[in-house]
Amino acid sequence: MQHLSKSRIIEHRQCARRLWLRVHRPDLDTQASTSAQSRMQAGTHAGEVACSLFPGGRMIEAEKLSDAIALTTDLLNRKPKPTLFEATFSHSRVLVRVDILQPVRGGYDIVEVKSSTEIQGYHLEDAAIQAWVCQQAGLPVKRTQLAHINKTFVYPGKQQYDGLFTFADITKDTDALLKQVPHWTKAAFATLNEKSEPIIEPGKHCKEPFECPYVEHCAHEYKAAKYPPEDLGNQGNTINRLREQGYTDLRKVPKALLGNNKKHLRIWRACRSGKAELDPAAGEHLRSLAYPRYFLDFETIQFIVPTWKGTRPYQQIPFQWSCHKAGKNGTVSHTEFLDISGKDPSKPFLETLTPALGKRGPIFVYSHFERDRLKALAIRFPKYATDIEAILERMVDLLPLSRAHYYHPAMHGSWSIKAVLPTIAPELDYSALEGVQDGGEAQQAYLETIHRQTTGERKTELQQAMLAYCKLDTEALVKLVEYFEGH
DNA sequence: TAACCCCTTAATTCCTTCCA
DNA sequence: TGGAAGGAATTAAGGGGTTA
Secondary structure, three states: OOOEEHHHHHHHHHOHHHHHHHHHOHHHOOOOOOHHHHHHOOOOOHHHHHHHOOOOOEEOOOOOHHHHHHHHHHHHOOOOOOOEEEEEEEEOOEEEEEEEEEEEOOEEEEEEEOOOOOOOHHHHHHHHHHHHHHHHOOOOEEEEEEEEEOOOOOOOOOOOOOOOEEEEEOHHHHHHHHHHHHHHHHHHHHHHOOOOOOOOOOOHHHOOOOOOOOHHHHHOOOOOOOOOHHHHOOOHHHHHHHHHOOOOOHHHOOHHHHOOOHHHHHHHHHHHHOOOEEOHHHHHHHHOOOOOEEEEEEEEEOOOOOOOOOOOOOOOEEEEEEEEEEOOOOOEEEEEEEOOOOOOOHHHHHHHHHHHOOOOOOEEEOOOHHHHHHHHHHHHOHHHHHHHHHHHHHEEEHHHHHHHHEEOHHHOOOOOHHHHHHHHOOOOOHHHOOOOOOHHHHHHHHHHHHOOOOOHHHHHHHHHHHHHHHHHHHHHHHHHHHHHHOO
């Protein structure tokens, strides 16, 4: 007899096809271990900290779920009643594990712990399923609470995490949903019993509230054209309008339907010609800038549960920088920094970066990410604020310049540096890098490097991969400026 | 003069795209 | 997962014209 967890029922609420594929075609799952999912486990788990706020609680640990249910039942009958973590219940083949089950007068409060910073709609559905199963299993539920991360929390050190969570009473919200839960579970089981895959067209539900691992599988049927209308980028209504009118290939859309939108027209022309389009204004602007020129990129780490004193949940803390420096005579040099001590890298990061950037000359970046990190460091370390301000004044963001003046049909509506680079410098290939190929993987590599159990040999390997990745990012910026200037 | 309509502009909200 | 920025979409406000 097959059981369903509450997360599978929530998944079914998002898309029936997804649940069917997960159960019947697990081989098609493209994100069995994505960096995003891995990041959720960065450092101490939020749930562990939440449990530590209830001293004397008892964790339900058992290899088999049936044993977990039996142990839960046993502990519920004891006196005095203990607080339970991962208390396990089942009803109508739906299985739930309650993060925190707290005895109160006349019953229990159930607490669902989430690592996001605010309550999402699906959290309420999730908690409603939890409450329904508990109630049907005979548990007198008094209140349903949701514990989520308080993003204003600043870690004072010494394992003091009081205030990291905000506890919200969502009983009214879950009570309003309780009647619907049996219908949701019935529908999910009905889908599972379907012999063939339910056909549901791709849409918003492919990304919200979670990215679906079967997006490519489903999109396969709908994205036959080389340049679909979606290549226009985030123009929801325009794309919907074109789709409604039957256009599947951007090249076949009449120019008049794109109006006066300069960006759309540039994308449309490039797709029709099959060639890149570069407005000379980009080069003119860049040629007016002085030397020496600096090209800068940061890598950062973020913890849901802060580990360094003075930091907040999800705060981006820079641990690595790469900088290329170009002289007027064509010389290019490279400097870099990577802190793998496991201690807060913020100060050494700043103290090495400031002298590396000299006193004059533009500092090229891609997106405002580096700017924002420096602003945050200036607030945290006022001693360096003047130096940081001087760096910020020299920064030149290449992303808006690229957006306004360049497009290649292979970019498919994205101006991310990972989309732009292959069109201007195919010899700089991220996929040829070993181990670290994007910012998420750099974070994973960093976490593994600072982990106590990582061997020296492995640390060296990871360190090299991180340095190579960050260096390629700034090299890409050098190439981008050269390309725009028409070298 | 008040009421209504249409159009343009400004302000606000919402959504997407970047970065890690 | 957050946060900032930018752009699209939506809403509000204002101006001008017409009509009763």
